[in-house]
Amino acid sequence: MLPAADRLYQLALSIPAKLRLAAGFPYDGGSFRVPISMDDRKTDPTMTSSPADPARDLPAGAEIVRRPPLAGRSIVLVGMMGAGKSSIGRRLGQRLGLPFADSDSEIEKAAQLSVEDIFELYGEAHFRDGERRVIRRLLEGPPQVLATGGGAYMDPETRALVSDRGVSVWLDADLDLLHRRVSRRGNRPLLKTGEPRAVLERLLALRNPVYALADLHILSDHGPIETTVEEILSALSRWTGRAAGAEPSDC
Ligand code: S3P
DSSP states (O other), rough: OOOHHHHHHOOOOOOHHHHHHHHHOOOSTTHHSSTTTHHHHHTTTOOOOOOOOOGGOOTTTTOOOOOOOOOEEEEEEOOTTSOHHHHHHHHHHHHHHEEEEEEEHHHHHHTTTHHHHHHHHHHHHHHHHHHHHHHHHTTTTTOOOEEETTGGGGGGGOOOOOOHHHEEEEOOOOOHHHHHHTEEEEEEEEGSSSOOOHHHHHHHHHHHHTTTTSSSEOOOOSHHHHOOHHHOHHHHHHHHHTTSSSOOOOO
């Protein structure tokens, strides 16, 4: 059961933004336009949505693994839309006993508008600005598993913060898989700027060299989510072993 504030937020998002704005409904883009609103969430408990309790959603039989020594770092999933960051991140959080957050959902909560509406009403630059600040707020909080929107890691400031506060994991999927996955839902504004497969191909060429700067590189393929999660857990163990200058250790 979602907390009351989240239910209200979901309800507000179900009303088209233009109608909300026309009716003078308080949940308009203004809260997103005023930069301070997202930072206020750090201090204003009524605006703060804490990431979900990982144990609450743990599937029957799934075990929380012994967490690799991450020294307070968050695990930050980066990669293209459709790479599986949210579904894999949620499961990874459950396995590690860490809360999970999704930057797009957090932006939507802060703005009280959907990502699509933010793009449509205020444009991409405005969305990127909010995205950067929301990710900063999340990474300045306690360790968590964070799924970032596909364009977030392209921002140099966000990359620097991720490298300071997190372990970055690039979920890398090929064009065919990405195209198949994103075609299931028509909610990605960038894919409306042209023929979706061609847009994806262009973004992949631009972004893959930057995603490659992430600490870990994991192929996200057609296999079960659990297999990818296992691969991330092993890679994290090796990474923490390397970071500590020790031999790789098991999780
Ligand atoms: C974007 C990816 C989306 C969302 C927005 C822009 C991108 O997130 O942030 O539509 O630039 O690739 P997902 O990667 O979660 O789909």
